[in-house]
Amino acid sequence: MTETTETRTADPVATVSSTLLEARDLHVEFTSRGRRARAVDGVNLSLGAGEIVALVGESGCGKTTLARTLLGLERPTSGEVRYGGQPLKYGSKALKAYRRQVQLVLQDPTGSLNPRQTVYEAVAEGPRIHRMPDEAEVVNSALARAGLRPPERFLLRYPHELSGGQRQRVVIAGALALNPKVLVADEPVASLDASVRGEILALMLKLRDDLGLSALVVTHDLGLAWNIADRVAVMYLGRIVESGPVEQVLTAPRHPYTQALLSVLPESPERVVLTGEPPDPTRIPGGCRFHARCQILASGKAAEAGVDARCRGELLDILPASALSQAACHYADATG
Amino acid sequence: MTAPLETAEPAAAQAAAGPARLGTLRYALSKAGGALLSIGMVIVGTFFLFRLLPGDPVRNLAQGRNMTPEQLDLERHRLGLDLPLFDQFLNFIGQTLRFDLGASYEYKRPVLDLIGDRVGATLLLAGTSLVIAVSLGLWQGMRAGWRHGSRFDRFSTGTSLVLWSVPTFWLGLLLLLVFSSWFQWFPSRGIQDVDAPDGFGYVLDVAHHMVLPCIAMVGVLYAQYLLVMRSSLLDEVGQDYITTARAKGLRDDEVRKRHAVPNALLPTVTLVFMRIGFVVGGAVTVEAVFSWPGLGELFYAAIRVPDFTLMQGTFMLIAVSVILMNTLADVVYHILDPRVRSA
Ligand SMILES: Nc1ncnc2c1ncn2[C@@H]1O[C@H](COP(=O)(O)OP(=O)(O)OP(=O)(O)O)[C@@H](O)[C@H]1O
Ligand code: SF4
Ligand SMILES: [Mg+2]
Numbered sequence: 001m002t003e004t005t006e007t008r009t010a011d012p013v014a015t016v017s018s019t020l021l022e023a024r025d026l027h028v029e030f031t032s033r034g035r036r037a038r039a040v041d042g043v044n045l046s047l048g049a050g051e052i053v054a055l056v057g058e059s060g061c062g063k064t065t066l067a068r069t070l071l072g073l074e075r076p077t078s079g080e081v082r083y084g085g086q087p088l089k090y091g092s093k094a095l096k097a098y099r100r101q102v103q104l105v106l107q108d109p110t111g112s113l114n115p116r117q118t119v120y121e122a123v124a125e126g127p128r129i130h131r132m133p134d135e136a137e138v139v140n141s142a143l144a145r146a147g148l149r150p151p152e153r154f155l156l157r158y159p160h161e162l163s164g165g166q167r168q169r170v171v172i173a174g175a176l177a178l179n180p181k182v183l184v185a186d187e188p189v190a191s192l193d194a195s196v197r198g199e200i201l202a203l204m205l206k207l208r209d210d211l212g213l214s215a216l217v218v219t220h221d222l223g224l225a226w227n228i229a230d231r232v233a234v235m236y237l238g239r240i241v242e243s244g245p246v247e248q249v250l251t252a253p254r255h256p257y258t259q260a261l262l263s264v265l266p267e268s269p270e271r272v273v274l275t276g277e278p279p280d281p282t283r284i285p286g287g288c289r290f291h292a293r294c295q296i297l298a299s300g301k302a303a304e305a306g307v308d309a310r311c312r313g314e315l316l317d318i319l320p321a322s323a324l325s326q327a328a329c330h331y332a333d334a335t336g
Numbered sequence: 337m338t339a340p341l342e343t344a345e346p347a348a349a350q351a352a353a354g355p356a357r358l359g360t361l362r363y364a365l366s367k368a369g370g371a372l373l374s375i376g377m378v379i380v381g382t383f384f385l386f387r388l389l390p391g392d393p394v395r396n397l398a399q400g401r402n403m404t405p406e407q408l409d410l411e412r413h414r415l416g417l418d419l420p421l422f423d424q425f426l427n428f429i430g431q432t433l434r435f436d437l438g439a440s441y442e443y444k445r446p447v448l449d450l451i452g453d454r455v456g457a458t459l460l461l462a463g464t465s466l467v468i469a470v471s472l473g474l475w476q477g478m479r480a481g482w483r484h485g486s487r488f489d490r491f492s493t494g495t496s497l498v499l500w501s502v503p504t505f506w507l508g509l510l511l512l513l514v515f516s517s518w519f520q521w522f523p524s525r526g527i528q529d530v531d532a533p534d535g536f537g538y539v540l541d542v543a544h545h546m547v548l549p550c551i552a553m554v555g556v557l558y559a560q561y562l563l564v565m566r567s568s569l570l571d572e573v574g575q576d577y578i579t580t581a582r583a584k585g586l587r588d589d590e591v592r593k594r595h596a597v598p599n600a601l602l603p604t605v606t607l608v609f610m611r612i613g614f615v616v617g618g619a620v621t622v623e624a625v626f627s628w629p630g631l632g633e634l635f636y637a638a639i640r641v642p643d644f645t646l647m648q649g650t651f652m653l654i655a656v657s658v659i660l661m662n663t664l665a666d667v668v669y670h671i672l673d674p675r676v677r678s679a
Contacts, residue, residue: 071583092587099585111576114595116602116673125594126584174584 019085020214021047021070021102021182022321026079028062028069037281039065041238042079046321047182050212052204054225054246056261057235061279063218066235067184070216071104100130103175107187109167113159119143119170120155126178138177145211146173147203165196172203183207183215189224201228222261226250231323234258237279237289239318244325254327256296287312288330296331305334364667371663378655383428386648387421415441437649442641447649450634457527458630461546462619465553470608472554473561474601480562481569481600482592493566496559504618508552508625515548522548525627549626556618564607569600602673609665613658 028040039062047053055063068074070081072088072095081088083101088094106112113122123139132138143151146169159167168188175183185204189197205228207213219225225232226246233243234255242255253259263272276293285292291311294302302308307330316328403411412418416427431438437447473496480489499507516524523529527545528538572578573596581591620632627633631650638646 073579073582096585096587099583104580104583106576106580108576112580114577114581114599116599125581125586129585129590171580174580178584 018049019046019321020049020083021216022082023066023070024080024082024321025318026066026069026081027077028065028074029077035282038238038284039281040069040076041281041284042318043235043238043240044318044321045233045240045243046323047214047216048323049181049214050208051231052208052215052217052229054229054232055216055218055235056220056222056225056232058220058261058279060281061235062238062281063220063235064186067104067186067216067218071102071184072098073104096130099126100178101180102182102184103178103180105168105171105175105183105185105188108191109164109171110159110191112171113167115159117159118155119148119157119159119162122159122170123174123177126174130178132178139173142173142177143170145176145207146170147199148173163196164192165199168192168196168200169203172200172207176207181212181214183213184218185215186218187220188217190219190221197224204228222250222265234261237284238281239289239328241290241319241329242327243319243322245323248325254325254332255290255329256294256331257290258327260295287314288316288328302331305331307331307334360667360671363670367663367666371659374659375656378652378659379429379432382648382652382655383425386644386651387424389642389644432652437652438645440638440643440646442638442643442646447646450646451631451649451653454629454631454634457628458619458623458632460542461549461553461623461628461630462615464546465550465557465618466615468550469554469557470561473558474565474604476558477562477565477604478569478592478597478600481566481573482596484566484570484573489566492562496562499555500559500563502555504552504556504621505625507555508549508622511548511552512625527629549622549628552625553618553622556622557614560611560614561604561608565600565604568603569596572596572600602669605672606665606669609661609668612661616654616658 023043023045026040026043026045027038030037030039041062043066045053045055045066055066057063065074069076072081072090075090083098088098117125120139123142124135127135127138139155140151143149143154148154148166148169154162154166154170159170162170172183183204188204189200192200201224204213204215204217208215217225217228229246231244232246232249233240234249234257235241236257242249242253242258249258250262253262260272260274262268263270272295274293274295275298279289279293288294288311291297294311296302297308297311302311310330314330316330319326319328409418416424419427435448437451439446440450443450476492476496480486480492483489512524515521523545528541529545533541578591578595581595582588586594616632619630620635622628623630623632624636631653635647635650635654637643638650
């Protein structure tokens with residue numbers, strides 16, 4: 001996470017004023033085998049026009065569930081998803097209209113493409129069911145925008161005839177064909193070769209610059225967040241525990257969990273090893289949800305600051321959807 | 337791969353379709369070659385298999401009749417059974433290649449004629465049952481897989497597992513007992529009444545006779561189609577491209593019809609072909625239980641006598657048709673699946 005590939009939108013407050021997609025006090029629960037898993041447990045998040053927000057956190061913390069709920073593929077248990085200032089409606093007509101605004105890119109391009117569809121069929125499917133005119137033209141320009149040039153060369157190919165990077169470009173083209181305002185990308189490069197990751201990320205930045213596309217990029221790679229995002233939100237056990245402009249959060253992390261995540265990067269001076277059980281959304285601890293694993297509490301620093309009792313017993317407020325740097329931590333609050 | 341290519345070549349994509357087609361032809365030819373080899377092995381294998389079987393065909397023929405040793409020798413000579421084994425083998429191969437399957441000891445008629453008399457009844461019963469079993473099984477398996485865990489799913493899976501585990505002859509006897517002996521709704525044997533009417537009445541009469549054997553055979557076959565379809569649909573439902581399709585705005589039934597079902601059908605159809613042996617096995621048993629005058633019953637009767645030429649002829653015919661069906665399945669799969677096609 002040493003180089004920045006692109007300049008970022010400068011004023012973080014300005015982005016929030018033009019909020020496009022928003023989660024308000026979002027909760028998503030699953031019941032499996034009689035146990036309630038609070039996969040998303042109170043999330044406020046906003047995504048401005050032309051903004052790229054990275055959502056980071058370890059496996060199982062609820063990133064995919066949050067992303068799917070923002071897309072309307074999952075229904076929230078409570079709270080709401082808002083788009084363009086309006087709450088998302090779940091009727092089939094309203095949802096279908098919403099699909100033209102917000103599109104999805106998944107991790108594994110091989111799985112995301114129907115193996116029996118040609119590139120043309122895959123990209124044309126969206127425009128066709130939304131009855132967009134000039135289907136062939138739409139497909140060609142979407143492929144070109146996704147960096148597959150000349151488009152004609154790819155139209156009749158099948159996914160298995162393409163490289164991993166080309167497949168992901170086809171997936172992106174399929175999303176772009178609907179002219180969306182927002183891309184929700186769930187680990188978009190995690191299954192790609194290191195050599196093509198940069199190219200796909202550069203493509204997303206270019207799409208933001210050329211088309212003003214916003215993106216929520218789910219990742220557990222902090223370096224990736226640094227390279228691509230304007231803002232970053234750190235998720236732990238169903239909730240966002242720290243968020244803010246990427247430089248602030250990643251260079252001066254305030255939440256102990258973010259600090260622990262950053263400490264495993266090669267540049268980091270010392271490594272924080274988290275102890276305790278891995279988080280389980282069916283058993284979210286009381287007090288601060290991170291307290292059983294928190295290195296600040298374990299090392300006695302929290303006790304020095306006099307917040308250890310609150311760490312164990314006092315619930316933290318849900319962070320608001322602010323563009324400013326913020327952390328949900330008693331210790332960070334007390335020490336400033 | 338990301339550098340934009342300077343040379344625009346719109347023709348390249350179309351040209352790519354050519355070699356794929358050629359590949360299919362080459363594949364079909366190689367499969368046909370393999371099938372011919374297998375058929376050759378079946379013919380050779382049949383010869384030795386039926387020479388190894390215990391019992392002397394001529395002596396069996398003589399059962400119940402008084403024949404002198406001289407008469408037996410004469411009969412043996414007439415059938416070519418007194419020649420050295422190698423000469424018998426050459427004769428057998430030569431005749432088989434000329435589609436001469438010999439004459440039945442029992443019926444004193446060419447085996448091929450007997451088969452010709454019976455093949456229609458088998459095709460009628462097996463074909464009808466297969467069509468019903470495949471359509472019912474695939475449809476029900478599709479619904480069960482799409483809504484897995486639902487009541488419909490549990491009911492369908494439960495029924496098919498029961499039918500799957502019931503022996504065919506047992507199911508046949510149960511049907512006979514209940515619907516033929518008890519209620520007397522359907523005849524218990526044969527394909528037509530002795531005094532069968534003509535024309536449309538004849539068709540109705542045959543259909544009436546076919547109901548029970550058909551149910552027995554569908555009961556045996558359809559469970560596997562249901563279970564296979566259900567599990568291959570379940571495989572597809574978990575795939576990311578299903579999520580992608582939903583996210584593009586396809587309705588639930590559109591996702592099912594355009595993506596999940598076509599892809600799930602591919603492995604299913606192949607399995608349907610591959611397991612054609614089940615149909616053959618089912619037909620032999622069902623025909624025997626219901627005295628349905630088809631190839632299965634002919635084979636069964638030949639075993640009871642035992643009538644070696646007849647057994648050998650029907651056996652080869654059945655084995656060869658299974659090989660041909662499997663080859664057809666390979667080629668169809670190859671044409672339908674672009675991944676296999678270009679490999
Ligand atoms: N459909 C579901 N039914 C039951 N539990 C679910 C379902 N989807 C997700 N969960 C649970 O919710 C929690 C969050 O899962 P989610 O997939 O959102 O995590 P994630 O952050 O995307 O993890 P990863 O980095 O591994 O993709 C997990 O504990 C998971 O087991
Ligand atoms: S609130 Fe306390 S336990 Fe929770 S992260 Fe902060 S210091 Fe650690
Ligand atoms: Mg995930």
